[in-house]
Each structure stands twice: as structure tokens, then as C-alpha cells.
Amino acid sequence: MSSAKVRLYVDHPLGAGQSVPLDRGQANYLFAVMRLEAGDRVRLFNGRDGEFLAEVAVANKKNGVLRCLEQLRGVQMPPDLWLLFAPIKKARTDFIVEKATELGAARIMPVQTDYTNADRIRQDRLQAHAVEAAEQCGGTFVPPVDPLQRLDRMLADWPAERRLMFCDETLAGRSGALDPAMRGPWAVLIGPEGGFSPDERRALRDLPFAVPVALGPRILRADTAAVAALTLWQATLGDWRDGAGEAGDG
Numbered sequence: 001m002s003s004a005k006v007r008l009y010v011d012h013p014l015g016a017g018q019s020v021p022l023d024r025g026q027a028n029y030l031f032a033v034m035r036l037e038a039g040d041r042v043r044l045f046n047g048r049d050g051e052f053l054a055e056v057a058v059a060n061k062k063n064g065v066l067r068c069l070e071q072l073r074g075v076q077m078p079p080d081l082w083l084l085f086a087p088i089k090k091a092r093t094d095f096i097v098e099k100a101t102e103l104g105a106a107r108i109m110p111v112q113t114d115y116t117n118a119d120r121i122r123q124d125r126l127q128a129h130a131v132e133a134a135e136q137c138g139g140t141f142v143p144p145v146d147p148l149q150r151l152d153r154m155l156a157d158w159p160a161e162r163r164l165m166f167c168d169e170t171l172a173g174r175s176g177a178l179d180p181a182m183r184g185p186w187a188v189l190i191g192p193e194g195g196f197s198p199d200e201r202r203a204l205r206d207l208p209f210a211v212p213v214a215l216g217p218r219i220l221r222a223d224t225a226a227v228a229a230l231t232l233w234q235a236t237l238g239d240w241r242d243g244a245g246e247a248g249d250g
Contacts, residue, residue, distance in 0.1 A: 004041035078104040086192035087118040101133035115194035171214035
């Protein structure tokens with residue numbers, strides 16, 4: 001069993017005996033912040049090859065090299081679940097991306113709605129938050145964070161076989177639940193702080209693949225709603241269920 005306490009995401013092939021070069025930021029983190037030295041152990045993952053135990057071969061605060069020793073476990077793919085959400089304040093958008101990664105979203109898709117306050121995002125920063133969340137939670141997969149898109153344009157090209165869990169705040173305190181028998185690819189849609197516009201709500205309810213769902217008796221903040229919705233889906237249809245098959249089996 002590995003005694004390595006540091007997990008690091010690398011965009012490099014992993015395999016027994018494989019050398020992995022570090023960029024300046026990674027080297028600074030390992031050797032200046034974490035104080036690792038040659039011979040110390042690190043756990044590596046790249047989202048494709050699983051998790052590997054690696055050894056520090058060259059320690060330099062400006063660069064460095066790790067050498068893979070053995071595979072600790074294979075890659076664990078999440079369920080086929082996308083998260084669509086309207087960006088909100090910076091720190092709370094970061095929170096949504098982090099928690100979506102921890103909760104097993106396979107793809108994170110920021111959308112611009114009628115009441116969305118933000119008209120742009122820092123995609124690279126949000127992707128970095130997804131990487132950090134995967135490093136911290138023990139995941140071996142990092143969900144991609146898409147560029148910001150208009151919700152109406154995205155839905156115009158929506159794959160018909162993918163159901164959309166539409167979290168409708170007007171259903172608070174009323175019926176609207178997931179059916180455990182509705183297997184297959186899904187997406188969760190969370191609206192902005194001001195909710196969906198009347199036109200958007202009507203359009204969503206007319207979509208044959210949309211499933212309106214209530215998130216309890218109270219109206220939740222957007223970041224809270226994202227966590228609640230992903231938890232509800234995972235417990236009902238995802239890889240949290242007792243006896244569930246391999247993650248990502250759809």
C-alpha cells in the first residue's frame with residue numbers, strides 16, 4: 001500500500017516505468033510547498049490511465065521528473081451525467097464546479113439564460129478548479145468544463161436520448177420527483193439567481209426530454225440547488241445506489 005500523501009493530476013501518459021516531466025507550477029508545489037525530495041512518493045492520475053504510484057526522480061523547484069512505479073487502481077468513470085448551470089458570483093461558481101466534480105458529473109456546461117448576470121467565464125480557471133477537486137476527493141477522472149453557451153442554442157441541438165432534469169423553483173413544496181426506472185444518459189439544469197424567465201420555463205416544459213423536478217419545500221440558492229440536484233440524481237439513478245453497476249454503464 002502506498003504511503004504517498006500527495007495526489008497530482010498530470011497531462012501525460014502514465015504506465016509502469018514511465019517518466020513524467022513536471023511543469024514549473026507542479027515542481028514548485030511538490031518541492032517548495034510540500035517539501036518533497038528525490039525518492040519520495042507521489043500518486044498520479046491523468047483522467048485516462050488510472051492512478052499510479054510514482055517516485056521523485058529529479059527534484060528541482062523550476063522543473064522535475066517523476067517515475068511511475070505501479071498502477072494503484074484503474075480509472076473510475078462517472079455516470080453519464082452532465083451539469084448545466086448559469087454562472088453566478090465568482091466564488092460560488094467555483095464552488096459549483098468543485099462540488100460537481102466531487103459528486104460525479106461527467107461534463108460541466110455553463111449556460112447563459114435570460115436572467116444570468118455573468119456574460120463571460122474564465123474557462124481555464126474553472127477547469128483548474130475541477131482538477132483540484134479531483135485531486136482532493138480521490139477521483140481518477142476530471143470532467144471537462146465547456147465554454148459558456150446560450151441555453152436556447154444548446155437546447156436546439158440537444159440529443160433526444162438524453163433526459164434533462166429541469167430543476168424548477170416554482171415546484172417548491174409540490175410534487176416533482178425522479179423515477180428510478182428512467183435509466184440512460186441524463187443532464188441536470190440549474191437556473192440563475194433570479195430563476196428562469198417565464199419564456200424559458202414554458203419552453204423547457206414543452207421539451208419532450210425535459211423532466212421537471214422539485215428540490216424540496218424551499219427555494220434554494222443556485223449553488224445549493226446544484227449540490228442538491230446532483231445528490232438527488234446520484235441517489236436515485238447514479239452510482240450511489242446499492243447494487244449499482246460500473247460507473248458510466250448508462
